[in-house]
Amino acid sequence: MNNTSNLSTPAAVTPATTNTKTNNDSAEELKVPPLSGWLTDLHRHHHKDGDTPNKQVRTIGVLTSGGDAPGMNACIRAVVRAGRYYGYRMVGVNRGYHGLLRGEINELTAGKVSGILSRGGTFMMTARSKTFPTEEGIKSAARMAKVFGIDVLVVIGGDGSFKGAQKLAHVGLPVIGIPGTIDNDVASTEYTIGYDTAMNTAMECIDKIRDTASSHERCSVIEVMGREAGYLALNVGMSSGAEVILLPEIETDFDRDVIKVILECRNMGKNHYVVVVAEGVGNSVQIAKRIEEITGIESRATILGHLQRGGSPSIRDRQTACFMGMKAVECVNEGRLNRIIAERGGKCVDLDIDEALNMKKSIARDEILGAKIIAF
Ligand SMILES: Nc1ncnc2c1ncn2[C@@H]1O[C@H](COP(=O)(O)OP(=O)(O)O)[C@@H](O)[C@H]1O
Ligand SMILES: O=P(O)(O)OC[C@H]1O[C@](O)(COP(=O)(O)O)[C@@H](O)[C@@H]1O
Ligand SMILES: [Mg+2]
Numbered sequence: 001m002n003n004t005s006n007l008s009t010p011a012a013v014t015p016a017t018t019n020t021k022t023n024n025d026s027a028e029e030l031k032v033p034p035l036s037g038w039l040t041d042l043h044r045h046h047h048k049d050g051d052t053p054n055k056q057v058r059t060i061g062v063l064t065s066g067g068d069a070p071g072m073n074a075c076i077r078a079v080v081r082a083g084r085y086y087g088y089r090m091v092g093v094n095r096g097y098h099g100l101l102r103g104e105i106n107e108l109t110a111g112k113v114s115g116i117l118s119r120g121g122t123f124m125m126t127a128r129s130k131t132f133p134t135e136e137g138i139k140s141a142a143r144m145a146k147v148f149g150i151d152v153l154v155v156i157g158g159d160g161s162f163k164g165a166q167k168l169a170h171v172g173l174p175v176i177g178i179p180g181t182i183d184n185d186v187a188s189t190e191y192t193i194g195y196d197t198a199m200n201t202a203m204e205c206i207d208k209i210r211d212t213a214s215s216h217e218r219c220s221v222i223e224v225m226g227r228e229a230g231y232l233a234l235n236v237g238m239s240s241g242a243e244v245i246l247l248p249e250i251e252t253d254f255d256r257d258v259i260k261v262i263l264e265c266r267n268m269g270k271n272h273y274v275v276v277v278a279e280g281v282g283n284s285v286q287i288a289k290r291i292e293e294i295t296g297i298e299s300r301a302t303i304l305g306h307l308q309r310g311g312s313p314s315i316r317d318r319q320t321a322c323f324m325g326m327k328a329v330e331c332v333n334e335g336r337l338n339r340i341i342a343e344r345g346g347k348c349v350d351l352d353i354d355e356a357l358n359m360k361k362s363i364a365r366d367e368i369l370g371a372k373i374i375a376f
Contacts, residue, residue, distance in 0.1 A: 051087045052086055052087040052088050052333075053086055053087075053333040053334075054332055054333050054334070054335055056151065056335070057088065057151040057152055057332055058088065058089055058149065058151055059088065059089040059090075059091060059148075059149045059150050059151050059152075060079070060083045060088045060089070060090055060091070060150070060151065060152050060153075060154060060329070060332060061090075061091045061092070061093055061105065061145060061148070061150035061152070061153045061154065062076055062079050062080065062090070062091075062092055062093070062108070062124075062153070062154040062156065063092070063093035063094075063096050063097070063099065063100060063124065063153065063154070063155060063156070064076065064096060064122040064124050064125070064126045064156045064157060064180065065096035065097055065126055065127070065128075065155060065156070065157035065158075065160075065161035065164070066096070066126060066128065066157040066158045066160050066161045066181060067126070067158065067181055067182065067183075067309060068120075068121050068122050068126045068194075068309055069158075069180045069181050069182050069192070069193055069194025069195075069197075069198070069309065069317075070120040070121075070182075070193075070194045070197035070198065070309070070310070070311055070312065070313035070314070070317055071180065071193040071194050071197065071313040071317030071318060071320065071321040072121070072122040072126075072156055072180050072193065072194070072321070073113075073116040073117065073119050073120075073121065073122055073123055073313075073321075074116070074117045074118075074193075074313055074317070074318045074321035074322060074325075075156050075178055075180060075193055075321035075322075075324060075325045076092070076108075076113060076116070076122070076123070076124060076156065076325070077113040077116055077117055077325070078321060078322045078323075078324070078325025078326055079154050079156075079178075079325040079328055079329060080092075080108045080110070080112070080113045081110060081113065082325060082326045082328075082329035082330075083329050083332075084109075084110055086329060086333055088329075088332070089107070089149075090107070090108040090109075091105050091106060091107055091108055091148060091149075091150060092105070092106050092107075092108045092112075092124050093105050093124070093153075094106070094124050094125050095124075095125045095126065095127040096125075096126050096127040096128070096129065096157070096161070097127070097129040097132035097137075097141060097161075097164055098127035098128075098129040098131075098132065099125070099127065100132075100141045100144055100145065100153075101129065101131060101132060101137065101140055101141050101144060102144075103144050103147065103148065105144075105148045105150075117318065118312050118313070118318075119312065120197070120309075120310045120311045120312055120313060121309075121310065122156075126157075128160075132164060133163075133164060133167075138164075138167045138168060138171055139171055141168060141173075142168055142171045142172060142173040145168075145173050146173070150173070151174065152174045152175065152176060152332050152337060153165070153168065153173055153174070153175045153176075154175070154176045154177075154178060154328050155175055155176070155177050155178070156177075156178045156180045156193070157177070157178075157179075157180055157181065158179065158180065158181030158183060158185065158186060158192065159181075159185060159186050159187070161177070162177045162179075162186065162340060162353070162356070162357060163357065165177045165353065166353050166354065166357055169337075169338040169353055174337035174338055175337070175338055175353065176328045176331055176332065176337070176338075176339050176340075176341065176350075177339070177340040177341065177353065177356075178193070178324045178325065178328055178341045179191075179192040179193060179324070179340070179341070179342065180192060180193040180194055180321075181193075181194060181195075182194045182195055182197075182198035182225060182232060182308060182309055183195070183225070183226055183228075183229045183231065183232060184229070184231040184232065185226075185228065185229035185231060185361075186342075187356075187357075187359040187360050187361040188340050188342045188344075188351055188355075188356035188357070188359045189340075189341075189342035189343050189344065190342075190343045190344060190345075190346075191320060191343040193313075193317050193320050193321045193324065194309075194313070194317055195231070195232070195317070196314045196316035196317050197311055197312075197313045197314045197316075197317050198225070198232060198308045198309065199232060199235055199236050199239070200314055201304075201307065201308050201310075201311055202224050202225075202232065202236040202240075202304055202308050203236050203239050203240050205222075205302075205304055205307070206222055206236065206240035206242070206274060206276070207240060209222060209274070209302055210240070210241075210272070210274055213272040213273070213274065213300075214271065214272040216272075216298065217271040217272055217297075217298070218272055218273075218297065218298045218299060218300055219262060219272070219273040219274075219275065219288070219291050219292070219295075219297045219298070219299040219300075220272070220273070220274050220275070220299070220300055220301075220302065221275045221277060221284045221285075221287050221288040221291065221299060221300070221301045221302070222242075222274065222275065222276050222277065222284070222301075222302050222304060223277045223278075223279055223284035223301065223302070223303040223304060223305075224236055224237075224276060224277070224278060224279065224304055224308065225278075225279050225304070225305075225308050225309070226247075226248065226278040226279050226280055227248070227279050227280040228248055228280050229248065229249075229278075229280075230247030230248050230249050230250070230278045230280075230363055231363060232278070232308075233245060233246070233247055233276050233277070233278035234247060234363060234367060234368065234371060236276060237274075237276035237371060238370075238371040238374070238375075240274065240276070241274065241375070242274040242275060242276040242375065243261060243262065243265050243270070243273045243274055243275065243375050243376055244257065244258055244261050244262065244273070244274075244275040244276070244375070245275075245276045245368075245371055245372075245375075246258070246275070246276070246277045246278060246281045246287075247278050247281065247363065247368070248278050248279075248280030248281055249362065249363055250368065252281065254290065258275065258287070258291065259291070259294050259295060261375075261376070262275075262291065262295055262297065263295060264376070265376050266295075266297070268376065270376065273297070275287070275288075275291070284301045284302075284303060285301045285303075287301065288300055288301040320343065320348075323348045324341045324343075324348060327341050327348050327349075327350060328341055328350075331350050336350060338352065338353045338354075339351060339352065339353060339356075340352075340353050340356035340357070342356065
């Protein structure tokens, strides 16, 4: 059961018709309200504080949780602006579930989310909390939300944060989840906010490393993020022409998958090699050492690390953040609570949280095979 709207046409704020005629055509002929009319219309529908479409909800809280991801700020901004547009009181919870337990909750005005759209990270900060997942932790967090008058909590985070949100829903705090993680490992959605920026950052770094690897005729082993998920490694590896890509989801036979491939490349005339390793596969410094010992090819390891999580979000991430943020508020307006916002078939949809968290996704085998076929 999902509710669908096109990602490129958010219902809440886009004028309904597009002008394809020349500038000389009058607005009346085109049956398109002139721009000034459209603005007036927008104003007329602007709800006053408390005059909200969903009378059961007065206050919406928002937090970011787990690993930060570029575009989280853009998403907070969209949630806050859309929420305020409809007349909800908006509050921000600092430091994810950790801050919720501690009551780190502040009013979010339109001004507080100005100037953050293009900034990486999350201005509300994020955290991982060990206390929160306990039975007592969940109940305390829900109680704290109630103390601050939060009627619905919007959680921007990854798979772990969503499990926490589901538990909050089960103890009676309504939630909406928005996927934000560079790992793209949330089963219910094809895309998570931050993934595109992180892939581009890693790809640019690998291009630079390849320049020096080729000059020194070396093998470069490059570790990208992903403790349990290889989406980033696979797509970054393929897009930077890595000769070898190692993923946590696939068991590696070192001699067959690494050494043999590098030697075949050398015999074809290659003089440098890039091996992209997802963090969860193992120690990249050790991998480089073993390659050098067995092949005699000078090897170096680079761990890209946290730089992959930072930086100004790409347009893909900003746009997805804006649409998903607006969709979350649309769900509240229409009384659809305990939902996960997702991208499915290129559309922004919302799914029941229990159904969404039961979904599974894995890297397509043909994508892995394809990356191997064009690697050399
Ligand atoms: N199974 C779970 N039950 C309840 N809360 C969880 C669970 N897993 C994670 N969390 C909470 O969500 C936080 C963020 O999860 P984490 O896995 O670190 O990041 P992400 O949400 O990006 O995957 C954790 O620190 C924890 O407080
Ligand atoms: O910030 P830390 O603790 O170094 O965590 C690193 C992990 O965080 C991530 O960037 C994001 O993972 P989560 O969002 O699931 O926490 C992973 O790719 C990486 O393995
Ligand atoms: Mg995760």
